[in-house]
Amino acid sequence: MATRSDKLWWYCCIASLIPLIMLLVDISQDNLGANAIQALHIRLGDWALRFLWLTLAITPLQVITQWRGMADYRQLFGLYSFFYASLHVLGYLFADHNGVWGNIAVDILESPYIWFGVFAFIVILLLAISSPKAAKKRMGKNWKKLHRYIYAASCAAMIHYFWQLKGNLAEPLFYLILLVLLLGFRILVWLQTKQFNKLMIPKGHK
Amino acid sequence: MLIKPKAAISSAEITDEQHFKQRRSLIKALLASGASGVLPVAAANAGQTPPLSATPAELVQSYNNYYEFAFDKESVRDLAQALPTDQWSLEIGGEVEKPGKFYLEDILRQQPLEERLYRFRCVEAWSMVVPWLGFPLQRLLAQVKPLSSAKFVKFTSVYQPEFMPNQERGLMLAWPYVEALRIDEAMHPLTILATGMYGNHLPKQNGAPLRLVVPWKYGFKSIKAIVKIELQSKPPVTTWNKSAPHEYGFYANVNPDVSHPRWSQATERPLGSALFTARRNTELFNGYAEQVASLYTNMDLRHFF
Ligand code: HEM
Numbered sequence: 001m002a003t004r005s006d007k008l009w010w011y012c013c014i015a016s017l018i019p020l021i022m023l024l025v026d027i028s029q030d031n032l033g034a035n036a037i038q039a040l041h042i043r044l045g046d047w048a049l050r051f052l053w054l055t056l057a058i059t060p061l062q063v064i065t066q067w068r069g070m071a072d073y074r075q076l077f078g079l080y081s082f083f084y085a086s087l088h089v090l091g092y093l094f095a096d097h098n099g100v101w102g103n104i105a106v107d108i109l110e111s112p113y114i115w116f117g118v119f120a121f122i123v124i125l126l127l128a129i130s131s132p133k134a135a136k137k138r139m140g141k142n143w144k145k146l147h148r149y150i151y152a153a154s155c156a157a158m159i160h161y162f163w164q165l166k167g168n169l170a171e172p173l174f175y176l177i178l179l180v181l182l183l184g185f186r187i188l189v190w191l192q193t194k195q196f197n198k199l200m201i202p203k204g205h206k
Numbered sequence: 207m208l209i210k211p212k213a214a215i216s217s218a219e220i221t222d223e224q225h226f227k228q229r230r231s232l233i234k235a236l237l238a239s240g241a242s243g244v245l246p247v248a249a250a251n252a253g254q255t256p257p258l259s260a261t262p263a264e265l266v267q268s269y270n271n272y273y274e275f276a277f278d279k280e281s282v283r284d285l286a287q288a289l290p291t292d293q294w295s296l297e298i299g300g301e302v303e304k305p306g307k308f309y310l311e312d313i314l315r316q317q318p319l320e321e322r323l324y325r326f327r328c329v330e331a332w333s334m335v336v337p338w339l340g341f342p343l344q345r346l347l348a349q350v351k352p353l354s355s356a357k358f359v360k361f362t363s364v365y366q367p368e369f370m371p372n373q374e375r376g377l378m379l380a381w382p383y384v385e386a387l388r389i390d391e392a393m394h395p396l397t398i399l400a401t402g403m404y405g406n407h408l409p410k411q412n413g414a415p416l417r418l419v420v421p422w423k424y425g426f427k428s429i430k431a432i433v434k435i436e437l438q439s440k441p442p443v444t445t446w447n448k449s450a451p452h453e454y455g456f457y458a459n460v461n462p463d464v465s466h467p468r469w470s471q472a473t474e475r476p477l478g479s480a481l482f483t484a485r486r487n488t489e490l491f492n493g494y495a496e497q498v499a500s501l502y503t504n505m506d507l508r509h510f511f
Contacts, residue, residue: 001286034269034477035332096475098484103473110337110470163468166330167277167378 009072016080019047020087037096044088049161049175051081052124052154056182063189075131078150082128085121113163116156123153151186154179214401223410240255249510258323261334263404265477270411271328272430273378274363274370289431294415300360300436303351310415314401317341321405322398322419327460327492329424333474338419344393347437352389356437361385361418365429381444385429386442386456387420392500395422396494399432422491422498424458455511458491459502464487464511 022044026032032039058074097104108114111152127147130136136143158179161172270282271470296313299305306387319339327333347359363383367374373381391397400419406415413430421426426446436442446454453467473485491498500511 034265035279035475037475037479037481038332040481095481096485098482100484103485103487106472107470110465110472112467113468167273168272169277 009076012073012076016051016076019043019084030158037091040091040095041088044084044091044160048081048085048124049090049157051077051084052150052157053175053178053182055081056150056154056179060182060185063185078124079128079131082124085124089117089121113160116160116163120153120156120160123149127153151183154183220465224509227386258325258335260323260337260404261477263400266334266336266403267409267412269477271330271425272411272413274373274381274383276372283409283411285371289364289366289410289414290369291410291415291431294433296416296432297434298346298350298436299434300438301353301356302347302437303353305350310401317345319402320398322396322400322421324396324419324421325475325492325494326419326421326425326428327488329426329454329458329466329471331469331471331474331488332477333486333488334477336403338398338400338403339352339408340398340400340419342395343397343399343418344395346399347392347435347446349380350437352437355439357389358438358441359387359389360434360436361387361429361432362434362436362444364433379449382433383429384442385418385427386438387427388501389437391420394498394501396497422460422494424454424460426454427458457502457507459507459509459511460488460508461490461511463486463490464508476503 020185023040027040030036040088055074058070058077062070093099093104098106108118126149130139130143130146139146158172158176161175165172268283269279270286272282272286275282275285294310295307296299296310297305297307309394321337321339323335323337325333326336342448354511361384362369365373365382367381370381372378387397398419400413400417402417403412408417409416413428416431416432418428418432441456446458447456460471465471471488474488475485489495
């Protein structure tokens with residue numbers, strides 16, 4: 001029996017695949033421009049970042065609107081961030097470097113902007129692995145502690161974005177402003193209640 | 207008119223002999239096998255430097271770093287078309303015997319154009335191979351007779367804020383764009399002033415009507431739309447070096463061992479390469495070490511990056 005909110009969840013789940021489909025269409029039509037591989041990095045990196053920001057937006061939205069049952073959406077968008085970040089990393093390893101591990105090692109070692117990407121990816125990977133309800137139960141209090149690293153991951157992703165930049169500042173500044181708002185909200189709540197814990201409780205769910 | 211019959215010197219003449227022979231034997235092998243398209247693959251598999259083949263013109267002319275117009279590479283082509291490039295004149299001055307202002311058309315009447323097929327390596331780790339049409343800078347400099355006090359050559363790009371949006375807004379860099387070479391670099395036979403590419407006029411997005419091409423340095427040294435050349439005794443302040451001195455040095459010689467502070471320079475992505483192909487290993491001096499390394503003997507390339 002799908003309730004109305006279940007249906008919305010499914011819509012979101014399917015809609016989140018649209019960027020991937022559009023990317024595949026562009027690849028098949030040779031539509032990525034002169035530097036197709038860079039275009040691929042940018043597309044997938046941007047979507048990993050957008051889903052991460054969406055994930056961070058759920059809690060403030062829930063607090064402001066008092067809607068219930070939004071934790072499922074937080075999980076959904078978080079997993080999609082992981083999905084696009086994984087494609088981004090696979091694209092880097094294989095579409096870009098074609099699995100030439102010597103080159104990959106040198107490239108990562110000499111590119112500080114990638115260190116921040118790697119850190120963000122490792123965190124997102126751990127969060128994705130520990131995302132199932134069973135893992136959450138098993139981890140108890142530690143789950144919350146671990147999942148707070150999403151803040152570190154998003155800051156690292158932001159630095160990763162800024163540091164690979166060659167020209168246009170406008171776009172990353174836009175995402176930086178959003179990040180400041182999203183994290184600022186948590187700081188405000190924390191200052192008010194001095195109880196960070198409240199933020200992570202999926203109110204009224206299960 | 208501007209463009210004269212091309213190729214007084216064939217690109218073979220500026221390719222060193224070993225590569226040339228290698229290319230000849232590859233071409234023979236190709237003819238024997240009767241299959242086109244085998245060539246680059248065969249060369250790559252043999253672990254040798256494949257012979258240069260030009261990047262498709264469409265890519266070179268649609269992916270342009272030209273910050274006066276835009277910070278992204280895709281919108282430059284459209285925006286650049288507004289720049290007026292007729293009746294172009296070039297001022298040459300400073301430490302020379304015969305300074306003056308010259309119409310480009312008059313300069314070109316005296317300079318036979320040559321085709322030069324050069325690798326071009328951007329500091330952002332992408333690269334291309336371009337058949338330029340141009341003439342050696344040394345030939346133009348010889349005409350104005352540099353004084354012995356001339357140690358550096360400073361180049362200045364056009365300042366046209368009505369047509370260059372980021373000059374109008376005063377964004378990012380100190381406009382106009384300035385670049386410079388040491389006099390021996392400027393006099394090197396590989397250093398050319400280009401007025402065309404692919405056997406045709408230089409497109410505006412690629413720096414029409416007159417740009418510098420220094421194939422062993424990162425692309426930002428190869429300044430576009432030049433209006434002024436000054437010979438100086440002191441090192442000129444150049445645009446990127448001034449804007450981010452720890453990221454962009456005065457020399458900016460292509461060097462896989464000296465990484466940019468934020469990214470590696472060990473490998474590069476040739477424009478037009480397909481997904482799932484390995485990157486190209488970047489070569490010291492972009493593959494022109496044999497011709498130019500002697501300019502930098504006893505210099506610490508890490509320090510003078
Ligand atoms: C192992 C981890 C990672 C690697 C190796 C990696 C690699 C890259 C590379 C090669 C680029 C392109 C740079 C260029 O254009 O020259 C890039 C850009 C980018 N990456 Fe990553 N990345 C990683 C993780 C991440 C993660 C976890 C995120 C986000 C959550 C992310 C978001 C981005 C963004 C937003 C861009 C810039 C896109 C733009 O310019 O609009 N990356 N990354």
